[in-house]
Amino acid sequence: MHTDLVAALDIGGTKIAGALVGGDxxxxxxxxxxxxxxxGAEAVMGAVDEVLGELMASPLWSAARSVGIGSAGPVDAAAGTVSPVNVPGWRAFPLVERVHKTADGxxxxxxxxxxxMTAAEHWLGAARGHDNxxxxxxxxxxxxxxxxxGTPRPGPSGNAGHIGHISVDLDGELCPCGARGCVxxxxxGPNIARRALENGWRPGPDGDVTAAAVAVAARAGDPVAIASYERAARALAAGIAATATLADLDIAVVGGGVAGAGDVLFDPLRRSLREYATLSYLRRLTVAPAVMGTDAGLVGAAAAAIALRR
Structure with a gap:
């Protein structure tokens, strides 16, 4: 008899990944x-069903006790629906009900x-051992x-901690979400690259205009590229400081593709954080790069599935 497992799904605009995950x-x-x-909606669900079907074909499937889904958002955990911005076919799509049906109930x-990602970093990654x-x-x-x-807190809708839409520039540009000056x-990444291009940065012969290319230019000393990352770092620092001030946090873990810029991002981020996080109880606040990488979504979805069984 296998020890209990959970099934995990990580659903994004580029790929749908699945895994059977152990208690460790x-x-x-x-x-x-x-x-x-x-x-359309059914084509996307078909890909989810194929991933689940492959997991269900494994002899280990009989040990699966629950399913966890980490999805691009917004999600509505209470309703069991998802409306990922980057998957236009899914709007209020009843994903929980459909996966429940496919996965033998x-x-x-x-x-x-x-x-x-937060649950993964807290369980096995850079936030391990940190309660807040x-x-x-x-x-x-x-x-x-x-x-x-000591516990991941998704909130009633599943979106708590969505720092990207904290306003850090009251008179800033209109955000697609409807607010102004959002983090x-x-x-x-696209906004780091856009700002660099608007201010005169030019890509190399390969024509790469991504944030990663801007990071390479910044590392080589390009002042416009450096300024674009410094501006991004200030916005992140302001959002992190506001959240830490509100919730009394001791660490911020930063992952995702932009974090791959390394010191180009983290040096000005730590510098700016000292300017924004000034109250005495925030002096212990540290910043660390995420370590779980591309498996974070699956490991975090598994953590949600394990929590369901407690």
Missing amino acids: GSLRVRAQRPTPARE LPVALVGDGVA ALCLVVSTGVGGGLVLD EGIAS
């Missing part, structure tokens, strides 16, 4: 499909991808999640 967070069986994000837990933490995903968007009193509008 080890990924025993994996499956993956590209997300048919430009197709196993109980299903749903969290947003920022909350999943904010974990951020800085990539195409900026998401996040909170750990309070995401300054610190996300």
Whole structure:
């Protein structure tokens, strides 16, 4: 008899990944499909069913006791629905009900991808041992999640800790969410690149205009590229400081593609954080890069599934 396992799904705009996960967070069986994000709702669900089908074909499936889903958001955990910005075919899509049906009636837990990454970093990663933490995903968007009193706290809708839409510039640009001066509008990868281009940065011969290319230029001393990352770092620092001031946190863990810039991001982030997080109880606040990498979504979804069984 196998020890109990959980099934985990990590659903994003590019890929749908699945795994059977042990109680120690080890990924025993994996499956993956590209997300048919430009197709209709049923085509996307078909890819989810294929991933689940591959997991269910494993002899280990009989040990699975629940399913955890970490999905691009927004999610509505109370309703069991998802409306991922980058999957237009899914709007208020009843994902929990559909996965429950496909997965032989196993109980299903749903969290947003920022909350999943947070649960993973707290369980096995950079926030391990910290009872009060904010974990951020800085990539195409900026998401996040909170750990309070030793437990990930997704909130009733599953979106608590969504730092990307804290306003850090009252008169700033209009954000697609409807607010102004959001962290995401300054610190996300596409916005780092856009700001650099607007201020005169030019890509190299390969024509790469991503935030990663801007990071390479910043590392080589390009002042416009450096300034774009410093602006992003200030926005992140202001959002982290506001959240830490509110919730009395001791660590912020930063992951996602933009964190791959390394010191180009983290040096000005730590510098700016000292300017914004000034109260005495925030002096212990540290910043660390995430360590769980691309498996964070699956490990975090598994953590949600395990919590369901307690």
